[in-house]
Amino acid sequence: MVNGVEKSSSKLFVYENILQAISFVVSKLELLRNLSYLSDEEQVIIKNMNIKTRLININQRLIMIKSVMDKMEEIKEMAR
Numbered sequence: 001m002v003n004g005v006e007k008s009s010s011k012l013f014v015y016e017n018i019l020q021a022i023s024f025v026v027s028k029l030e031l032l033r034n035l036s037y038l039s040d041e042e043q044v045i046i047k048n049m050n051i052k053t054r055l056i057n058i059n060q061r062l063i064m065i066k067s068v069m070d071k072m073e074e075i076k077e078m079a080r
Contacts, residue, residue, distance in 0.1 A: 018065055018068055018069065021064055021065050022061075024057075025065075028058050032051065
């Protein structure tokens with residue numbers, strides 16, 4: 001809503017996607033950090049969690065965030 005008029009904005013959609021991706025990365029990194037403190041016996045139990053796949057997913061989200069942010073003029077201005 002802008003001045004009482006509903007407006008559609010692709011930027012809003014992009015920002016929401018970026019925030020969702022950042023939230024995903026933060027939560028998964030926190031989970032992996034907590035898993036790193038487990039003993040060897042406990043790690044055997046969680047071996048089926050496919051940690052390698054989770055790291056690939058985190059990397060894909062970071063690549064998406066970077067590619068979207070690289071296209072934003074505001075980000076380019078801040079980087080100067």
